[in-house]
Amino acid sequence: MRQFQAIGGTYEPIRDFVPYSGSDGPTCGGQPSVANNAFYCSDGHFIAFDAGWLQGMYQQLGDAAVYVVIPHEFGHAVQAQLTQNFNFSVxxxxxxxxxxxxxxxxxxxxxxxxxxxxxxxxxxxNLQAAGDPTDAWWEPGAHGTPERRQSAFATGYQQGVTAC
Ligand SMILES: [Zn+2]
Incomplete structure (x- = not known):
């Protein structure tokens, strides 16, 4: 990841991609994986995803939709090596x-x-569907409204990761 070096990091590649089905996924720091989800686990430095769920998304929303989910988890992998100082989940x-x-x-x-x-x-x-229904940005699990998620994605897409 050349752009990662540009922001001053040495990137350690993801160790594993783990497909799972329903609730038979790997645990992360003792927490069980959940169905219909994808996640990055810093304890082990891997990305896991419910393969059936991604497949359904592919059929419903198209291949590009899948390119939101996995790169988003990559984003968390990058964060784990760069910054952990966030006041809010969002x-x-x-x-x-x-x-x-x-x-x-x-x-x-x-x-x-x-x-x-x-x-x-x-x-x-995809980001429309994955956005929070309300703008309760202070909530622990908040991801941001569809508009904010679309705009964050567009910033990175247009200006590169240094803009993030
Ligand atoms: Zn996330």
Whole structure:
């Protein structure tokens, strides 16, 4: 990840990608994984995802939607090595969205991914669906409203991870 070096870090690659089904996923620091989710675990430095859930999202929202979920978890992996100082969950989550946008664009620039027509709207729809229903940004599990998530993703996508 060249851009990671630009922001002054030495990036340790993710050790493992662990697909799971329903509730048979790996534990993270003693916490069980939950169905219909993807997560980064700093205790082990891996990303795990409910494969059936991602597959359903792929069918419903298109391939680009999946490129929101995994890069978002990458964002948390980057954060685990850079900053842990967040006052609110929502700050952490919006920065992960921003990193996700920056990562996705870097992959497209490096021609490791090809952007298809319609990908933009798939990503926007995914963040629309994944946004919080209310703007209770102080809540412990808050991820931000659809608008804030879309705008954080766009910042990273357009300006790169240094803008996050
Ligand atoms: Zn998150």
């Amino acid at each position: 700050e952490r989550e919006l920065q992960a969205d921003c990193y996700a946008g920056g990562t996705l664009n870097a992959l497209i620039q490096a021609q490791q991914l090809r952007a298809d027509p319609g990908d933009d709207s798939e990503i926007i729809n």
